[in-house]
Amino acid sequence: MTVGVLVFPGSNCDWDTVHALEDLKTECRTIWYTETDLRGLDRVILPGGFAYGDYLRSGALAAHAPVMAALERRVAETALPVLGICNGFQILCERGLLPGALRNNASGQFRCSLETVRVTAAHPLFPGLAAGTLLRLPIAHHEGSYTVPPGGLGALFEQQQVFLQYADADGVVQAYANPNGSVANIAGVSRGSVVGLMPHPERAMESYLGSADGRRLLSSWLEGGMRHGA
Amino acid sequence: MRYRIAVEVMLKPAILDPAGQATEGILQQMGFSAEDVRIGKRITVETEADSAAAAEIAGRQMAEKLLANPVMEDFSVSVVAL
Numbered sequence: 124m125t126v127g128v129l130v131f132p133g134s135n136c137d138w139d140t141v142h143a144l145e146d147l148k149t150e151c152r153t154i155w156y157t158e159t160d161l162r163g164l165d166r167v168i169l170p171g172g173f174a175y176g177d178y179l180r181s182g183a184l185a186a187h188a189p190v191m192a193a194l195e196r197r198v199a200e201t202a203l204p205v206l207g208i209c210n211g212f213q214i215l216c217e218r219g220l221l222p223g224a225l226r227n228n229a230s231g232q233f234r235c236s237l238e239t240v241r242v243t244a245a246h247p248l249f250p251g252l253a254a255g256t257l258l259r260l261p262i263a264h265h266e267g268s269y270t271v272p273p274g275g276l277g278a279l280f281e282q283q284q285v286f287l288q289y290a291d292a293d294g295v296v297q298a299y300a301n302p303n304g305s306v307a308n309i310a311g312v313s314r315g316s317v318v319g320l321m322p323h324p325e326r327a328m329e330s331y332l333g334s335a336d337g338r339r340l341l342s343s344w345l346e347g348g349m350r351h352g353a
Numbered sequence: 354m355r356y357r358i359a360v361e362v363m364l365k366p367a368i369l370d371p372a373g374q375a376t377e378g379i380l381q382q383m384g385f386s387a388e389d390v391r392i393g394k395r396i397t398v399e400t401e402a403d404s405a406a407a408a409e410i411a412g413r414q415m416a417e418k419l420l421a422n423p424v425m426e427d428f429s430v431s432v433v434a435l
Contacts, residue, residue, distance in 0.1 A: 179419070179420070180422055183419065183422065187419065216424075217422065223424060224422050224424035224425050226364075226368060226369075226425050227369075227370075227371055227372065228371070229369055229371060230371065231371030231372065231374070231375055268369075270368065270424060270425055271424065272423075272424055273367065304369065
């Protein structure tokens with residue numbers, strides 16, 4: 124299996140992600156944002172960073188880079204598993220591959236902290252991560268407050284598209300455990316084979332660095348499968 | 354004909370604007386009567402079009418497809434002939 128890690132001008136978690144994948148004994152290669160041939164890739168990660176300097180809106184310009192049209196085709200045709208981390212999540216929302224949008228944190232501050240997230244809906248791409256699973260993962264963002272159009276939240280839950288929610292240490296989803304003002308504490312969403320999350324699993328690969336739960340999340344994603352059309 | 358399109362993008366009223374709130378607080382500290390401060394962007398584009406109406410349509414399409422995010426932003430378009 125080969126994982127492609129997309130690199131936009133301004134990506135800065137690309138090599139951390141490559142390091143994490145290599146640590147998990149996974150073959151991977153970086154894909155420059157101008158590439159349009161994604162054959163040979165079994166999975167794709169959009170890493171964190173500040174693609175195009177976050178100009179206009181976070182992810183808005185990168186969403187229209189040449190590689191994204193190719194990615195969109197692979198998702199539609201072969202249900203390619205795609206994981207967007209932080210800025211990668213923003214890019215996927217801006218492209219319309221995931222519902223909703225990420226706006227400025229309610230605090231007005233950049234937030235860099237270790238948070239507890241709860242798996243809301245189990246997803247076929249994450250075997251072993253049952254609903255209710257708690258993970259400790261770091262966040263580092265200024266535009267991470269998830270929002271949906273008015274009236275859109277119910278459908279998101281009904282369609283099991285809410286993947287992760289910020290929770291307290293006991294796993295209870297409540298207001299004071301929300302670091303950025305996301306609607307319903309949402310930290311990650313999915314649509315089909317595309318998943319996005321604001322926390323950085325590639326920065327939680329070793330318990331001596333605070334948490335190894337990112338290793339658990341990425342390992343699970345690398346094992347997970349998706350039936351085409353599922 | 355050459356036109357300058359101006360697209361004004363504002364956060365929707367329901368979307369919290371922390372930068373606007375912080376600015377509002379300072380304006381009030383400075384003694385101004387200032388409420389509901391909202392910060393948006395103005396994007397100008399020079400374009401070739403057959404008419405002002407055509408330039409405005411192009412501006413709306415630019416806004417819908419890239420310059421504004423319909424989930425959280427509203428926009429308005431104006432056009433001047435150059």
